[in-house]
Amino acid sequence: MTSSSRTRSLRRVGAWILAGLLVATTAACSDDDPEATADGDWPSTSSPVSADGLVWASGSEVHLPDGSTIDTERQAGSYVVAGPGVWFASADGDDLGPGELPVLRVATADGVEETDAHPAVGTLTATSDGRWVAFIDRLDDGAGAAEAVVVDTTTGEEVVRSQEGLVPDGGGDEDWTDLYEDSPVGMLGVVDGTAYVKGLNLLVTHDLATGESTTTDLDWDAVRQSDWFLALDRQPPLWNDDRSWQIPAQEYGADPVLESADGERVTTSTDGPPKQLGLRDLEAPQLESWVVGGWLDDETVVGLTPTQDGGEEDWTVPALLTCTVPSGACAVMEGTEEGVNLPADRPYGLPRERALTPG
DSSP: OOHHHHHHHHHHHHHHHHHHHHOOOOOOOOSSSSBOOTTOSSOBOSSOOOOSSOOEEETTEEEOTTSOEEEOSSOOOEEEEETTEEEEEOOTTOOOOTTOOOOEEEEETTEEEEOSOOBOTTOOEEOTTSOEEEEEEEHHHHTSOEEEEEEETTTTEEEEEEOTTTSOTTOOSOOHHHHHHHSOOEEEEEETTEEEEEOSSEEEEEETTTOOEEEEEOOHHHHHTSHHHHHHSBOSOEEOTTSSEEEOOOOTTSOOEEEETTOOEEEOBOOOSOEETTEEOTTSOOOSOOEEEEEEETTEEEEEEEEEETTEEEEEEEEEEEEETTTOBEEEOTTOTTOOBOOTTOTTSSOGGGBBOOO
C-alpha cells in the first residue's frame, strides 16, 4: 500500500483505539461457584475464570485465554473478564431514556445476572489476575452523580463506593450529564492494592486494604511519571518475558517491525489480500495495514488489522493477527476474520501490563 494511504489508516486506528480507552445484584446462591458470600452482595468465586491472557468477543460469545467461552446472551458491548465471569454493559435490547446508561451484568457459566450499577462509558476495568473489578457508577440509571466502585471478586465485597473528588463541593442541583461531559471522570486502574480515580481536576486514591483515601490536584505530568501509571501505560520498547525480542517504537506510516536483543530488526509481513478461486476476497481482511501491540508468548506478538465494511477499512471491529519471531510472518487468528470486540481495558486483548498503550 502507499505511504499516504497507510498514514491515513494509522490515523484512523489511533483515533479508534484511544476512543476505546476513553470508552450487581446478588448472584443466585448455590453450592457451586460463582456464589454470593456472607462478605458481600456482588458475584464472587474461589475458582476464577481464566483472564491472564488474550481475551476477545464475537457477538455474545467471549473467548477466554484457556480456550473456553462464556455467553453473555446479547452483544457483549463494553466488558471485562474477572472472578466468576464476564462483567459487561450492553445497550443491546435495552430501552434507555435520555442520559441513561446500560446496566452492568455478570455472565457466568450458569447464566447472566443483572446488577443495579450503570458504569460510565470507558471506565470499566479489571486487574489481570481477575480479583478486582473497578468502574465509575452513574446513579439514577446512568443520568446521575458519579461514584467510584471497586469490587473484590474473591469475596463479593464492595470495598470502595465513594463520591470523593467526583461531585462539586457544596452539592446542589447539578446537570450531571453536562458536568461530566465538560469534566470527564474515570477509573484509571488498580495497581498493587490501590485504586486510582480521575476526579474533577483531582487525583483520588483508595487503599483497598485499609479503606483510606487521598485527594490531590491532578498533575498529569507527575501522574505519567509515577510507577503505578507506567505499569498500566506501557510504552515502547516492550520486551517479551525472556527479553530476547522487543516491540520497538514504530516509524509512522511504515510496516511494524520487531527487534531482537542483538539489534536485528525484522519487518512484519503478511501474505497479502486473501483470494478465492484466484480472485480477491473483498469480504475478508485485506491485510494491507496492521499494528502490533503485545506479547502472547516469547515468540508470538498480537496485532490488529481492519476488517472490511462496504469496501472500506473498519478498525472498530478489527481482526486479530499473530506474528512470530524470528520470521516476522503474520496471519489472521482463526475465528476472528469477521472482526472482534475487545475488552474495555485491553486495546489488544491482552492485560495492560503486557501490551502497549496505543497512541
